[in-house]
Amino acid sequence: MKDSTGSIIYVGKAKILKRRVQSYFYHSINHSPKVMKLVQQIKDFDIIQTDTEFEAFMLECQLIKELKPFYNSLMKNPLSYVYISINMNSSLPEIVITNEAIERNGYYYFGPFTNKNTVKRAVEGIKDFYKINCSAPANQGSACLNYSLHLCIGMCRGGSAINLYRRIVEKLMALFAGTDIGILEELQQRMVTASENCHFEEAVKWRDCMNAIQSLLHKEHIIQFTEENNHIIAAELLNPNTIKLFLIYRNQIIFSKKYVLKSMNLEILKEEIKNQIHSHDNHPHRTSKDEIDEAQIIYHYLKHSGSRFFVIPDSWSLHEYERNIEKQLFQLILKE
Incomplete structure (x- = not known):
C-alpha cells in the first residue's frame, strides 16, 4: 500500500x-x-x-x-531479540538475558528469542522456583537480603549451596538443549500440589512459568532444526499438471522452479539440485537474529501445513546422493 x-x-x-x-x-x-x-x-x-x-x-x-x-512498525525488530547467556567459567554461573551472542570459551547461549518478556518470565520463574535469586552472589561468606527472605538457597554464604546451584544451572542447560525435562516435571508437580492445597495464586504462578518455558523450548527446537545444516526439498502441486519444487537451506529458499509433471526429467532435476547445493555457501553457523523470522516460517510450513518434503543430509557423500536422490524425488512427486 x-x-x-x-x-x-x-x-x-x-x-x-x-x-x-x-x-x-x-x-x-x-x-x-x-x-x-x-x-x-x-x-x-x-x-x-x-x-x-x-x-x-x-x-x-x-x-x-x-x-x-x-x-x-509493530512487527518486532530483530534488534530487540534476546538470548539467554550462561558463563560456566564462573563458580557461580550467572543466568543473564543479553542482546548479543558473543562467542567465548565457557559461554553458552540459547536463542535468539523474539519475545523478551517471555524470556524474563521463564528465567525469573526458574530463579524463584529453585530459590537462586541471590542479591549478592559475589559476597561469599555473608548472607544476602534475599537469603533472609527465603528467596536464595545461600550461594552468597558459600559451601554446599554453590554445588547445588551449579547442578540447577546444568539442569537448565540440559532443558534448553532438549536432553532433560526435569525442570518442567518439577514445576508441574509443584503446580498440582499448590492447586490441591487451594493455593491457587501459587499454582497460576508455576503454570505461567511452565508456559513461558515451553514457548522458549519451541523456539529453541526451531533453531536446532535450522542449524542441522541439511538441505530440504519441498514440493507443492499447483494444479493437476504442474508441481513446484523448493530447495531450502537454513532460512532461505535457494532454488525454486515449476515443472510440468508429464515432461519432468528426474535426471536433469537431480543435476540441477546438485549444482545448486554445491554452488551455495553451506558454512554452518549460529542462527542470527536476522534469520530467525524466516526460519520460523520455514519450520511451520514444513511441519504444520501438510507439505511434502524430504531432507538431504549434509553427511551424504556424492555416491549416496546419486544413489538416493532420484528415489526420494520420485516418491515425493508420486505423493503429489
Missing part, C-alpha cells in the same frame, strides 16, 4: 485479495485507530502474485525487513 507520495506504508498478504482489501474500506467499529489512519493515507496498491502461500509468507517477511513500512 502506498501513500500520495508513492512511499510504501504497509506490506501485507492475502489468500483472497479482494476480500482483504475490501475489509479495510468497510466502516467497522472493530477497526483500530491505526487501521483507520492507514486507510486515510492509502492512494495506490502494488500487487505481487506468488504461486504458493509459503512464498507469500517469505516475501512479506523479507519486504517488511527491507522496506520498513510505517504501518508495519
Whole structure:
C-alpha cells in the first residue's frame, strides 16, 4: 500500500485479495485507530502474485525487513531479540538475558528469542522456583537480603549451596538443549500440589512459568532444526499438471522452479539440485537474529501445513546422493 507520495506504508498478504482489501474500506467499529489512519493515507496498491502461500509468507517477511513500512512498525525488530547467556567459567554461573551472542570459551547461549518478556518470565520463574535469586552472589561468606527472605538457597554464604546451584544451572542447560525435562516435571508437580492445597495464586504462578518455558523450548527446537545444516526439498502441486519444487537451506529458499509433471526429467532435476547445493555457501553457523523470522516460517510450513518434503543430509557423500536422490524425488512427486 502506498501513500500520495508513492512511499510504501504497509506490506501485507492475502489468500483472497479482494476480500482483504475490501475489509479495510468497510466502516467497522472493530477497526483500530491505526487501521483507520492507514486507510486515510492509502492512494495506490502494488500487487505481487506468488504461486504458493509459503512464498507469500517469505516475501512479506523479507519486504517488511527491507522496506520498513510505517504501518508495519509493530512487527518486532530483530534488534530487540534476546538470548539467554550462561558463563560456566564462573563458580557461580550467572543466568543473564543479553542482546548479543558473543562467542567465548565457557559461554553458552540459547536463542535468539523474539519475545523478551517471555524470556524474563521463564528465567525469573526458574530463579524463584529453585530459590537462586541471590542479591549478592559475589559476597561469599555473608548472607544476602534475599537469603533472609527465603528467596536464595545461600550461594552468597558459600559451601554446599554453590554445588547445588551449579547442578540447577546444568539442569537448565540440559532443558534448553532438549536432553532433560526435569525442570518442567518439577514445576508441574509443584503446580498440582499448590492447586490441591487451594493455593491457587501459587499454582497460576508455576503454570505461567511452565508456559513461558515451553514457548522458549519451541523456539529453541526451531533453531536446532535450522542449524542441522541439511538441505530440504519441498514440493507443492499447483494444479493437476504442474508441481513446484523448493530447495531450502537454513532460512532461505535457494532454488525454486515449476515443472510440468508429464515432461519432468528426474535426471536433469537431480543435476540441477546438485549444482545448486554445491554452488551455495553451506558454512554452518549460529542462527542470527536476522534469520530467525524466516526460519520460523520455514519450520511451520514444513511441519504444520501438510507439505511434502524430504531432507538431504549434509553427511551424504556424492555416491549416496546419486544413489538416493532420484528415489526420494520420485516418491515425493508420486505423493503429489
